[in-house]
């Protein structure tokens with residue numbers, strides 16, 4: 073019997089998946105569980121778009137084509153802070169270092185690094201691609217409410233024996249994503265989610281991130 077603690081502890085960003093398909097009712101179960109997330113005034117300012125099979129492949133093809141040609145699109149929100157403080161840079165560097173090390177990609181292997189970034193747009197080989205949008209009318213606290221929902225998707229997936237990778241990388245190509253998912257002008261695409269059964273033999277899935285100790289970010293007053 074899986075506990076909440078198990079699910080939280082077992083979750084990690086999965087960046088390689090098996091070919092095993094995910095039945096639609098299992099995806100619906102995950103979303104139905106995730107929607108129990110709290111949100112201010114029960115506003116539920118999220119929407120979900122699920123892409124399978126050809127729909128998913130067509131989007132990947134379009135975005136990978138843009139990526140390969142070095143084409144960019146105007147981002148709808150600031151994905152990374154403009155002036156990154158040192159603590160942010162350090163943690164970002166550590167995660168990149170660990171990820172590329174697990175994959176055997178050397179520091180100066182720019183092509184190898186770009187290729188790994190590109191895997192985002194193939195949903196890391198996952199059978200299910202999702203997009204989460206936030207209603208434009210809500211401010212930063214509303215984005216936080218959608219965050220609860222997103223975390224619930226990740227935990228509900230663990231309960232089903234699956235894994236996820238959240239992907240703000242998709243926010244780099246909002247126009248092309250919109251052409252495929254056709255969300256309303258009232259919504260902003262926050263992130264994509266790769267969902268499926270983790271390929272636990274793949275080296276990328278051996279990589280785990282650390283966390284700061286409680287004293288670094290908690291004060292008991």
Ligand SMILES: Cc1cc2nc3c(=O)[nH]c(=O)nc-3n(C[C@H](O)[C@H](O)[C@H](O)COP(=O)(O)O)c2cc1C
Pocket residue numbers: 083084085086087167192237238239240241242263280281
């Ligand atoms: C909103 C959000 C967006 C993310 N976007 C990406 C992404 O585009 N590509 C990626 O490989 N990982 C992405 N990640 C995963 C983070 O790098 C990861 O959560 C973090 O390094 C901690 O590792 P863990 O999830 O394995 O515990 C994202 C995470 C979050 C919460």
